[in-house]
Amino acid sequence: MHELSVMANTLEIALDQMRRQGASRIHVITLRIGELSGVVPEALTFAFEAVVIGTPAEKARLVVEVVPVLCHCPRCGNEFHPADVIYQCPTCAHISADVRGGCELELASLEVS
Amino acid sequence: MCRDCKCSTSVSAPEHTHAHEHEQPRRAEQRTLAVHEHLLARNNHQAEHNRKLFRAKGLLVLNLLSSPGAGKTRLLERTLSDLGQQLRLGVIVGDLQTDNDARRLSDRGAPVVPITTGTVCHLEAEMVARAVEQVDLDALDILIIENVGNLVCPASFDLGEELRVVLLSTTEGEDKPLKYPLAFKTAHVVLLNKIDLAEVAAFDRQAALENIRRIAPQAIVLEVSARTGAGLELWYHYLESRCAEWRISRSAATVLH
Numbered sequence: 196m197h198e199l200s201v202m203a204n205t206l207e208i209a210l211d212q213m214r215r216q217g218a219s220r221i222h223v224i225t226l227r228i229g230e231l232s233g234v235v236p237e238a239l240t241f242a243f244e245a246v247v248i249g250t251p252a253e254k255a256r257l258v259v260e261v262v263p264v265l266c267h268c269p270r271c272g273n274e275f276h277p278a279d280v281i282y283q284c285p286t287c288a289h290i291s292a293d294v295r296g297g298c299e300l301e302l303a304s305l306e307v308s
Numbered sequence: 309m310c311r312d313c314k315c316s317t318s319v320s321a322p323e324h325t326h327a328h329e330h331e332q333p334r335r336a337e338q339r340t341l342a343v344h345e346h347l348l349a350r351n352n353h354q355a356e357h358n359r360k361l362f363r364a365k366g367l368l369v370l371n372l373l374s375s376p377g378a379g380k381t382r383l384l385e386r387t388l389s390d391l392g393q394q395l396r397l398g399v400i401v402g403d404l405q406t407d408n409d410a411r412r413l414s415d416r417g418a419p420v421v422p423i424t425t426g427t428v429c430h431l432e433a434e435m436v437a438r439a440v441e442q443v444d445l446d447a448l449d450i451l452i453i454e455n456v457g458n459l460v461c462p463a464s465f466d467l468g469e470e471l472r473v474v475l476l477s478t479t480e481g482e483d484k485p486l487k488y489p490l491a492f493k494t495a496h497v498v499l500l501n502k503i504d505l506a507e508v509a510a511f512d513r514q515a516a517l518e519n520i521r522r523i524a525p526q527a528i529v530l531e532v533s534a535r536t537g538a539g540l541e542l543w544y545h546y547l548e549s550r551c552a553e554w555r556i557s558r559s560a561a562t563v564l565h
Contacts, residue, residue, distance in 0.1 A: 216339075
């Protein structure tokens, strides 16, 4: 449960970007959160509501884009989105440890004015 | 401000040193900025500094993760005692409160630095950077970082380690890897501890090994008992051989550069 510190860090980055652009309000904050990032989107939303109070992002809407896990199969070369936490290739049944996506944890964009 | 290179802590990818505007105004004055900044950029940046320092010192650094009570400290007590003659070991011990674990380890001839995190449920790279300032890294072969007992949050925080070791004990049940996939998927080694208690705990060994293999096919799995010492010789062999490989690859890198 480190979503609160992640969100506080996010707000810090967002406010910094807002100021650099000479803006004074943040309207939308869009995050890209990988399924394997270790962060829970619901907990982020909860933390967001707490950290924005009294800041130029107080009225902002939080958009969380969840990025599914993408695996590469070293045996057959297939790329696939695993069905669950076991990354089994749907083509050849090999279990892959080669993760190519789904670890994202980023502030993708802001809408400011 | 970054402690090492004095760059801004608001670290952006090189291609995104500043946000750039897109031409899609919602209202006249409202605009979209593409940012693409990692939310743990600050930690990741410090972790890279740590890794660079550890590599420059030829030091093999392990990040040891487990649930509370899985036996991390007991494992380290034995490892320091049994391997202390062959390898120069040092330990950083993270705990929410108290330095009890650090004190348990402190009479074994190895430097032990406690980090009390307060309410923070994981170690961060900056805490490790501060802790290693208290240790003579040149006098060590291996530094083991005992993370806070928690299988969730520590998995997301790179500390600058070379190897991640996850400890799972038989009293925790065989489905733990399925419940905490990230920790296991990022592990180089999984130690299955308390095998001496497996029978009492009605632990299904086959199911556990199968779960580990399916969740973490990349990991080396060693079955041990930190209490009785069963299986620990393999763990020691592993540490010794990784340390030797590490030294060879580091000295080769030094020659090449």
